[in-house]
Amino acid sequence: MAFIDSHCHLDFAEFDASRTQLIAQCQQHSIDKLIVPGITLAQSHALIAFAAKYKGVHIAAGLHPYFLAEYQPSHLAALTEFAEQHQPQLVAIGECGIDRSIDNLALQTQIFEHHIELANQLALPLIVHHRQSHDLIAQSFKRCKPKFGGVIHAFSGSMQQAQYYIKQGFKLGVGGVITYERAQKTRSVVAALAAEHLVLETDAPSMPLAGFQGQINTPLQLPLVFEQLCQLKQITAPYKADFKKQLYESCSALFRI
Structure with a gap:
């Protein structure tokens, strides 16, 4: 059984010199599916050709709060039109969310809730970014309930928040x-x-693992994340294959890949 990296930005410039080789290495190491989120309108458009070029790459479309400075009011309608046109090529809507380290929370909330509505319309899951904003995301979910689930990217929160x-x-x-x-x-x-x-x-090229700080993160680190998870859950060697299969099927079922 293989791995799925449910969140990696392989289209980022950090991989320009190594991308083809890296994706081939992923396939060789049984990391056979790679999900690349959308972060801006232009980049979401570019992901269509990107996914067609590279084996195992699946894509989403979205407007990440980090790029709010590039946002224009016309982008929501344009994102909807694009997602409707390319629905068969998309496995999710996002990366979207709310980030308290960025100004204009009201606008972030408006954009995020548009993503929820779009995901509901297209029967797609969401890829959700958060930063000190679990309460705000919960408020948006109350106003606009997601119907097809998704992933809370890079989850860091309490058990109560996880269960919610x-x-x-x-x-x-x-x-x-x-x-x-x-x-x-x-x-x-x-x-x-x-x-x-x-x-x-992995969130490659960001979020390097402990011991790899300062290095470009890649999906090839996914087996190390898996091993750490097994250690935390006290899953021993005889049971790792089943656990790996469960994680793969969890991701595969969510994104229908």
Whole structure:
């Protein structure tokens, strides 16, 4: 059984010199599916050709709050038109969300709720970014309930927050954060959750694992995330294959890939 990296930005410039080789290495190491989120309108458009070029790449379309400076009011209608036109090529809507480190929370909320409505319209899951904003995301979910679940990318929160998202139909993205001893809250929550509620991710080129700080992160680190997760959950060698299969099927079922 292989791995799925449920969140990696392989189209970023950090991979321009190594992308073809890297994706080939992923296939060789049984990391056979790679989900690349949308972050801006232009980049979401470009992902159509990107996915067609590289084996195992699946894509989403979205407007990430980090790029709010590029946002124009016409982008929501344009995103909807694009997603409707290319629905068969999309496995999700996002990366979208709310980030308290960025100004204009009201606009972020408006854009996020548009993504929820669009995902509902197209029967697609969401890829949700958060930063100090679980309460704001919950408020948006109350106003505009997601119907097809999704992933809470790079989940870091309490067990109560994890259970809330699970009840909303979401899975929790587990990546390099769990390799850091200081992330005790996240590690303990993830350790207590069943495989069906988790998906593996790297967020490459960001979020390097402990011991790899300062290096470009890649999907090739996904097996190390898996091993750390097994350690946290005290899953021993005889049971790792079944656990790996459960994680793969959890992700595959969510994104229908």
